[in-house]
Amino acid sequence: MLRILLLLLLLLVFLGGASLSYFNADPVHFNYLVGTAEVRLILLLISAFALAVLLTLLLCSAKFLGMTAELRGLRRRLRNTETELKNLRNLPPDSGV
Secondary structure, three states, rough: OOHHHHHHHHHHHHHHHHHHHOOOEEEEEEOOEEEEEEEEHHHHHHHHHHHHHHHHHHHHHHHHHHHHHHHHOOOOOOHHHHHHHHHHHHHOOOOOO
8 A cells, every 4th residue: 555655656746747847848047156058947947956955965964974973982882881780790799897
């Protein structure tokens, strides 16, 4: 059931993209910092979307790498704490005063 829903969602996205590209095939003037160019509107929209996806992936991967390093440190601390606890459990009891 989930596969069918995902397939329908993918088909819906594909149809939306196809209709978007069909209705936005007109050329537009694109002014950028060093000049101007005439490109199709759909190409401009897809390029902007792709750039946003790449920047998002870059920012998320930086955050992910930081969290991975933090996780390694926490696991090391846990291992050290477990070793210390094991050593404390193996100490002989006090003979009493």
